[in-house]
Amino acid sequence: AQSVTQPDIHITVSEGASLELRCNYSYGATPYLFWYVQSPGQGLQLLLKYFSGDTLVQGIKGFEAEFKRSQSSFNLRKPSVHWSDAAEYFCAVEGDSSYKLIFGSGTRLLVRP
């Protein structure tokens, strides 16, 4: 069965520092992978998605993610974090049935001034 693991429950970084959020997936075929962000009290907003092609995917708000098949990973990165990036981040993979997403448990990002 497909699954997504986000090993870090919380991460704290200083404003201006670089960020990497980890995501590992379990899926037999070529996965469709997503990163979503959720600000407090809000729904989820899509940051970026990987379907095929270039393994380095650019998203909104300066985020990027790299698909590494050999490591079953899809880590999210940002070179310089802003205070407004403090939120919860979810990695997801599309399941066997089309259009249904399987989510990781999320990583809460705290940004230190």
Add this chain to the structure above:
Amino acid sequence: DVKVTQSSRYLVKRTGEKVFLECVQDMDHENMFWYRQDPGLGLRLIYFSYDVKMKEKGDIPEGYSVSREKKERFSLILESASTNQTSMYLCASTITTGERNTIYFGEGSWLTVV
């Protein structure tokens, strides 16, 4: 822009009450979903619907039912609310095409059952 609207943002209900959570999307999407979000568990799929009057169980359908009488509206029903159904509920929708598309989420409905 696609808009997925959950009309009730915050609800407090008593144990045993029947609860309706409504979701409306304005982009003629075929697929609609209800997820439940709990701390440390991420989002878990309750039910989804790929057409009017069609529904399929997700991973945690127990204690819930759904209704899709019109394409734009997908309702989640708690027949007899229990305290363990206190949670954030998220509705989502997406179109069906040959290429995978983005799933759009509503802002969520916070339900407290007392």
